[in-house]
Amino acid sequence: MEKIVISGVTSGFGVEWLYELDVKKNAEIFVLARNENKFNALIKHRPLKNKVHFIECDFSSLKSIESAVGKIILLTESIDLLINNAGVWSGENIEFSQDGVEITFAVNQLAPYFLTGKLLPLLKKSPQSKIVNTASFRHSDAKIDKNDIELRNNFNAELAYCNSKLFSILFTKHLARRLSGSTVSVNCFDPGIVDTPMLKQSFPKKLSFLYPLVRRFIARPPKKGAETGVFLSNLETNKGISGEYFKDNKVKKVSVLAENESMAEWLWHQSRELSGYAYPDSIQ
Numbered sequence: 001m002e003k004i005v006i007s008g009v010t011s012g013f014g015v016e017w018l019y020e021l022d023v024k025k026n027a028e029i030f031v032l033a034r035n036e037n038k039f040n041a042l043i044k045h046r047p048l049k050n051k052v053h054f055i056e057c058d059f060s061s062l063k064s065i066e067s068a069v070g071k072i073i074l075l076t077e078s079i080d081l082l083i084n085n086a087g088v089w090s091g092e093n094i095e096f097s098q099d100g101v102e103i104t105f106a107v108n109q110l111a112p113y114f115l116t117g118k119l120l121p122l123l124k125k126s127p128q129s130k131i132v133n134t135a136s137f138r139h140s141d142a143k144i145d146k147n148d149i150e151l152r153n154n155f156n157a158e159l160a161y162c163n164s165k166l167f168s169i170l171f172t173k174h175l176a177r178r179l180s181g182s183t184v185s186v187n188c189f190d191p192g193i194v195d196t197p198m199l200k201q202s203f204p205k206k207l208s209f210l211y212p213l214v215r216r217f218i219a220r221p222p223k224k225g226a227e228t229g230v231f232l233s234n235l236e237t238n239k240g241i242s243g244e245y246f247k248d249n250k251v252k253k254v255s256v257l258a259e260n261e262s263m264a265e266w267l268w269h270q271s272r273e274l275s276g277y278a279y280p281d282s283i284q
Contacts, residue, residue, distance in 0.1 A: 002027040002235065003076050003126070005119065007059065008085030008134070010038050013194050013225030017085065020223070020230045022048045030075065032057040032068055032086070032115075059086045059111040060097035062275060069118040078125035081233055084112035085134045087164075094155040101274055102150035104157070108164035113171060113271040116186075117279045123184050128239070131175070131186035132232045135168040135245060140255040142166035144263070149270050167267055169245055169254055174264035176243025178279070185242035187232055192247065194225030 002025055008014040010033050021027065029052045033039055036054050043052070053075060057068035072079075088107045097106035112133060123129040141162040145151070151160050172188040179186060231249045232238065244251045245258070257263060272278050 002080040003030070003078055004028070004081045004083070004233075005030045005032065005072060005079055006081075006083040006085065007032040007057070007115075008083075008087060009033065010035060010042060011197055013191055013222040013229075014085045015042065016223040017083070017226035017229045017233075019046065019048070020226060021233060022050050024230070024234075025050065027051075028076065029053070030055055030072055032059075034058050058098070059107045060099075060103060062099050062110070062114055062277075064098075065111060065115050066118065069115065072119070073122070076122065078129075079119055079122040080126045080129050080235060082116060082119055082123060082129070082131045083229070083233065084116065084132070085229070086111065087134060089161050090157045092157055094152065099274075102152065102155070102160065104160040104164050105150050105167075105274075108161070109167040109171065109267075110271060110275050112168070114275050114277050116175070117277055120184070120279075124182065127183060128235060129184050130233070130235060131184065132229060133168050133172050133186065133188040134229065135172070135188040135190055136162075136165040137190045137192070137247070138162045139166040139169055139258055142255075142257065144257070146266060149267075149274075166255070166258055169258040170260075170264040170267045171271070172245070173243045173258070174261075174268050177261075179242065185238075185240075187238070187242060187244050187246060189228040189232060189246040190252070191225035191228065192220050194220045194222060 004027050006018060009018040009031055027050045029050055031039060031052055031054050036056060039054055055068045055071050058064040086107060088104055090104045095103040097103050101110060116131060143159060144163060168188055172186050175186050228246050228249050232246060245254045
């Protein structure tokens with residue numbers, strides 16, 4: 001029986017990802033989310049066949065993530081699959097996490113950095129485990145100011161999101177290098193333009209009249225958006241492949257910046273400083 005930890009499944013394509021895993025696997029699933037009532041309403045409407053543990057977790061709070069990890073450790077001795085899918089697109093004005101970090105960077109980058117590091121001991125206890133991170137084609141629109149990783153001086157919600165998705169790829173590639181030779185692999189993927197609440201939130205207000213057309217003719221249905229995530233969640237496929245970026249079940253090229261190892265090192269250092277958490281020097 002596989003042990004799966006997954007976030008970002010109470011809305012968007014994450015819902016379909018959860019249900020596809022439930023159909024395809026014999027598993028014990030640990031769902032990390034903020035709103036238990038919302039999750040209970042979801043599974044009441046669409047019951048799951050596998051055993052599921054709801055674990056309250058606010059990804060804008062490192063303390064909440066730490067508490068969730070503690071609960072997982074009490075429930076299982078190993079993890080086969082960790083899915084980092086929780087993400088936000090902030091409002092127009094800068095917002096901060098409970099730890100005082102810009103909310104997009106906190107949830108989309110610091111949270112998976114911290115959660116993954118804390119769960120690595122359990123992932124390493126599995127004979128062959130996988131980490132899957134959700135990235136985006138919007139990473140190619142990132143513009144990084146190394147003196148202002150949180151965009152505090154000139155905040156822009158769209159840029160904060162694009163930067164965070166570049167960070168997802170940099171994090172994935174750097175973690176893969178650190179895990180080289182271990183039994184843990186890590187990859188990320190682009191779900192494409194998906195018909196989700198985040199798509200509506202992120203749509204430019206001045207072009208709102210086009211949203212119904214985009215939703216109908218361009219956006220993918222949530223099940224299609226989850227497809228590559230489901231593909232990467234198969235423990236029997238892509239063995240030996242780590243540190244890659246996928247779309248439509250295939251490895252795809254990333255932007256030049258996303259391949260920059262010095263940028264990945266810088267991001268790793270920034271994540272360590274802002275979270276206060278350092279990975280062990282040897283994590284193999």
